[in-house]
Amino acid sequence: MDEAGAQGIADKGAREVTTRGCCPPSGLLLSAGARRRQRFFHFLGQGFLFGVASVSAIAVFFIFIFIVRDALPFCTWARLRDFFTSTRWYPSGSPPEFGALAIMYGSMMVTVGAVVVAVPLGIAAAVCLSDVLPFSLRQVVKPVIEILAAIPSVAYGFFALVVFAPLLQDHGGRVLAILVWLFGVPVGALAVLVASDMLSRRLTSGGERRGQGLIAAALATVVVIALVWLSRRAATIQIDSGTNALNVSLILGIMALPTIVSVSEDALQAAGSELREGSYALGATRAETILNVVIPAASGGISAAIILGFMRAIGETMVVWMASGNAAQLPRPLYNYLMPVRTLTATIAGDMGEADHVTGSERYHVLFVMALVLLLISFACNSFSEWIIWRRRKRLGV
Amino acid sequence: MHLRTRHVLNRAFTGLGYVATSIMAGALLVLLVPIFVRGAGAIVFRGTVEFRRYLFEQEGRGDREAVHNEIAHARAARAPVYAMLAEAEKEIATAPLTRQRELRSALAELRDAIRELLGPDPGQRTPVLLRQQYGQTRWDRALVKLHEVLYTETWDYSDPSGMGRKVYVPRAEAFTGLGVTALFPYVETHLSAMLRPRLTLYWGFLTDDSRDAHFFGGIMPELLGTFYLTVGAMLIAIPLGVLTAIYLAEYAGDNMAVRFLRSCMSTLAGVPSIVFGLFGLAFFINTLHVSHSKSVLAGSLTLALLVLPTVIRASEEAIRAVPHTYREAALSLGASTWRTVCTVVLPAALPGILTGIVISMGRAAGETAPIIFTAAVSVGVPLKLWEVFNHPTPALSWNIYNVSTEHEAVDEIRHVQFGMVCVLVGLVLLLNLTAIMLRARIARKLKG
Numbered sequence: 097m098d099e100a101g102a103q104g105i106a107d108k109g110a111r112e113v114t115t116r117g118c119c120p121p122s123g124l125l126l127s128a129g130a131r132r133r134q135r136f137f138h139f140l141g142q143g144f145l146f147g148v149a150s151v152s153a154i155a156v157f158f159i160f161i162f163i164v165r166d167a168l169p170f171c172t173w174a175r176l177r178d179f180f181t182s183t184r185w186y187p188s189g190s191p192p193e194f195g196a197l198a199i200m201y202g203s204m205m206v207t208v209g210a211v212v213v214a215v216p217l218g219i220a221a222a223v224c225l226s227d228v229l230p231f232s233l234r235q236v237v238k239p240v241i242e243i244l245a246a247i248p249s250v251a252y253g254f255f256a257l258v259v260f261a262p263l264l265q266d267h268g269g270r271v272l273a274i275l276v277w278l279f280g281v282p283v284g285a286l287a288v289l290v291a292s293d294m295l296s297r298r299l300t301s302g303g304e305r306r307g308q309g310l311i312a313a314a315l316a317t318v319v320v321i322a323l324v325w326l327s328r329r330a331a332t333i334q335i336d337s338g339t340n341a342l343n344v345s346l347i348l349g350i351m352a353l354p355t356i357v358s359v360s361e362d363a364l365q366a367a368g369s370e371l372r373e374g375s376y377a378l379g380a381t382r383a384e385t386i387l388n389v390v391i392p393a394a395s396g397g398i399s400a401a402i403i404l405g406f407m408r409a410i411g412e413t414m415v416v417w418m419a420s421g422n423a424a425q426l427p428r429p430l431y432n433y434l435m436p437v438r439t440l441t442a443t444i445a446g447d448m449g450e451a452d453h454v455t456g457s458e459r460y461h462v463l464f465v466m467a468l469v470l471l472l473i474s475f476a477c478n479s480f481s482e483w484i485i486w487r488r489r490k491r492l493g494v
Numbered sequence: 495m496h497l498r499t500r501h502v503l504n505r506a507f508t509g510l511g512y513v514a515t516s517i518m519a520g521a522l523l524v525l526l527v528p529i530f531v532r533g534a535g536a537i538v539f540r541g542t543v544e545f546r547r548y549l550f551e552q553e554g555r556g557d558r559e560a561v562h563n564e565i566a567h568a569r570a571a572r573a574p575v576y577a578m579l580a581e582a583e584k585e586i587a588t589a590p591l592t593r594q595r596e597l598r599s600a601l602a603e604l605r606d607a608i609r610e611l612l613g614p615d616p617g618q619r620t621p622v623l624l625r626q627q628y629g630q631t632r633w634d635r636a637l638v639k640l641h642e643v644l645y646t647e648t649w650d651y652s653d654p655s656g657m658g659r660k661v662y663v664p665r666a667e668a669f670t671g672l673g674v675t676a677l678f679p680y681v682e683t684h685l686s687a688m689l690r691p692r693l694t695l696y697w698g699f700l701t702d703d704s705r706d707a708h709f710f711g712g713i714m715p716e717l718l719g720t721f722y723l724t725v726g727a728m729l730i731a732i733p734l735g736v737l738t739a740i741y742l743a744e745y746a747g748d749n750m751a752v753r754f755l756r757s758c759m760s761t762l763a764g765v766p767s768i769v770f771g772l773f774g775l776a777f778f779i780n781t782l783h784v785s786h787s788k789s790v791l792a793g794s795l796t797l798a799l800l801v802l803p804t805v806i807r808a809s810e811e812a813i814r815a816v817p818h819t820y821r822e823a824a825l826s827l828g829a830s831t832w833r834t835v836c837t838v839v840l841p842a843a844l845p846g847i848l849t850g851i852v853i854s855m856g857r858a859a860g861e862t863a864p865i866i867f868t869a870a871v872s873v874g875v876p877l878k879l880w881e882v883f884n885h886p887t888p889a890l891s892w893n894i895y896n897v898s899t900e901h902e903a904v905d906e907i908r909h910v911q912f913g914m915v916c917v918l919v920g921l922v923l924l925l926n927l928t929a930i931m932l933r934a935r936i937a938r939k940l941k942g
Binding site: 134138141142145146148149150151152153155156158159162163165166216217218220221223224225227228229237239240241242243244246247248249250251252253254255257258259282285286289290293308350353357381382383384386387404407410411412413414417418441444445448463464467470471474475477478479482 | 496499500501502503504506507508509510511512513514515517518519521522525528529734737738740741742745746751754755757758759760761762764765766767768769770771772773775776777781799802803806830831832853856857859860861862863866867891892894895898899908911912915918919922923925926929930
């Protein structure tokens with residue numbers, strides 16, 4: 097029926113054109129009135145579309161306005177100073193104390209942990225996807241990344257809480273020892289190889305094979321001893337609570353992976369094949385080409401990827417709420433990832449239920465201050481990554 | 495550096511890439527396997543006679559004769575247990591006074607443990623709580639409860655430097671010298687006669703209401719709530735998103751206003767989901783008053799804003815991917831831009847747009863943080879369609895959080911938690927597989 101209507105309008109337009117025209121060439125032109133009308137409708141339609149398109153801009157403004165509006169009642173200098181410098185978070189005490197330093201530190205801690213997990217893995221996987229894997233395998237890996245990105249955060253949180261946390265709590269030492277071996281062996285082997293090569297160059301002027309072999313054997317012994325010592329140390333560690341910063345960092349790292357992989361893969365692909373071919377022609381291996389030529393060329397996109405991964409981790413709510421332990425305290429010592437922490441997002445989610453949001457208590461408004469902090473961080477990160485991409489585009493002259 | 499070393503390093507670099515990729519795939523497996531394996535346990539499990547009694551009495555399902563028959567058999571097998579307990583009562587009365595008190599409390603504990611396992615004692619008044627009216631409905635839970643009947647749990651603090659250690663002491667030790675010690679081996683050996691486990695396929699998990707805070711029943715209210723929220727969000731986000739994409743791809747030039755719009759969209763995409771939740775509360779509920787308090791409508795509106803950037807980006811890409819020759823052909827036939835878009839570009843871009851929509855749907859279904867303050871409640875009945883404007887709803891994502899952290903007996907209902915996660919993840923995966931397949935079809939079509 098819609099189509100029929102459209103057809104009718106089109107017919108009318110056609111008739112108008114043919115009847116009003118007096119001679120054949122002008123029969124193809126519209127009359128002044130019709131043209132005006134058409135231009136008017138065109139203008140109107142475009143205005144309407146622009147209006148629809150600006151909904152997301154309006155939404156961004158409203159988000160800022162309403163978060164700020166509800167954050168303002170909390171903002172006196174004394175309270176803000178406490179908020180940013182004190183670690184005492186007792187919102188239901190009398191008088192209540194709103195020191196969010198420990199909470200912000202917790203947020204930073206799990207986010208940094210997630211980035212440390214996700215960035216090396218993500219960039220290595222992106223390199224693998226763009227330069228190493230054959231096309232057919234790439235078609236298999238891409239859906240894996242997509243699915244990893246699509247799994248709801250609450251499912252990750254549930255996994256962290258119900259499967260991973262008990263594992264850490266009961267066999268924490270063993271898990272850590274296994275991790276030490278898993279990462280120590282390849283890293284140690286590479287380090288031995290490079291160091292022995294360098295040293296043999298330095299010591300035996302010519303770099304003989306035998307000299308290198310001896311040095312490598314000596315270094316390897318040292319590395320193995322160090323690994324054994326480290327894993328022994330790790331195996332004795334008793335994790336008191338499986339819901340801690342380490343657990344959350346690992347899971348958040350996995351969650352941030354897809355973002356980092358896909359954005360940095362795009363950047364690596366965009367670096368183009370001329371660069372690679374130039375480097376190969378100079379005799380570089382693939383590893384050298386990628387590390388010395390492609391990655392520097394794609395550094396803008398890769399840093400954008402890291403920032404986006406960071407944003408994903410810092411804004412994540414459910415995983416940290418369920419599995420971080422929610423203890424509003426600074427871990428002791430400060431770098432102790434085995435202590436429970438609490439983050440901004442988890443505090444907002446957890447405290448809003450108890451905050452009396454109808455009358456708008458202090459406690460309600462302090463959560464909006466936290467949301468504002470999160471919003472500003474993500475806004476800054478977003479602007480920064482946009483700026484990086486914009487700069488690259490400008491430099492390339494696209 | 496030696497050429498050999500360089501080659502080894504090159505190999506190692508390639509290996510690193512493979513390792514990183516396989517860690518990703520491994521992470522996916524490690525995540526999905528327990529969720530699906532244990533999630534399936536919510537639907538396929540060994541149900542006991544108590545489960546069939548529950549189904550028959552509460553839901554009116556099952557064959558009356560068969561259920562009654564089975565209950566009678568189970569009662570017969572249980573009778574000696576209660577007889578031994580009654581015997582123990584008498585024995586304690588004759589025991590030395592110094593021991594009586596200790597024995598009495600031990601017996602009371604034993605009775606409680608047995609009640610947990612088998613349900614209320616015969617002749618006892620029907621308890622108020624549904625969970626106390628029935629014994630263990632699942633065989634795996636029954637085995638756990640059997641362990642609680644056989645052993646008591648105490649803490650060993652003998653090592654002053656370490657933390658207390660959990661030790662299990664056989665409950666029989668408390669009753670040495672009494673006839674009731676024979677109860678423990680009897681319960682252990684006759685448990686399957688008392689509970690009569692049988693492999694059960696319980697599709698009702700998907701279609702039943704939950705009863706007594708998820709101790710019994712299914713997840714229908716949550717499923718329906720997730721459905722309403724997702725569909726509502728998409729109903730709002732699709733028109734907005736597709737029209738915006740049409741504007742950006744077909745009409746907008748490269749001027750300040752458009753560039754500003756684009757950067758707003760990427761800002762919107764970067765806003766943390768919990769901030770969307772607070773915004774929904776402050777704007778839709780406290781300012782616009784779209785509903786008196788939490789409602790599906792407010793949740794859908796919030797979710798729509800959340801997925802809007804995804805829908806826009808996917809649709810714009812799909813529209814831009816339509817070859818220019820299509821447009822030129824249509825324009826050369828005298829069609830206006832709008833007509834070209836509606837009759838030529840959109841149909842050609844439809845699969846791509848659908849892909850984006852399906853992925854956004856998955857995102858909307860799985861998000862929890864935005865609906866915490868705007869739509870979700872932990873307990874509820876399935877909503878009627880007209881109630882969505884002013885009623886909050888339970889939703890899968892929120893209830894996963896709720897039953898696995900805030901529920902009063904988290905350990906007792908693991909199967910429900912895994913079942914919910916499994917259903918949600920399955921739903922999202924299904925949507926994403928649809929998207930992947932759609933995309934493969936587009937790729938094949940483009941190839942020729």
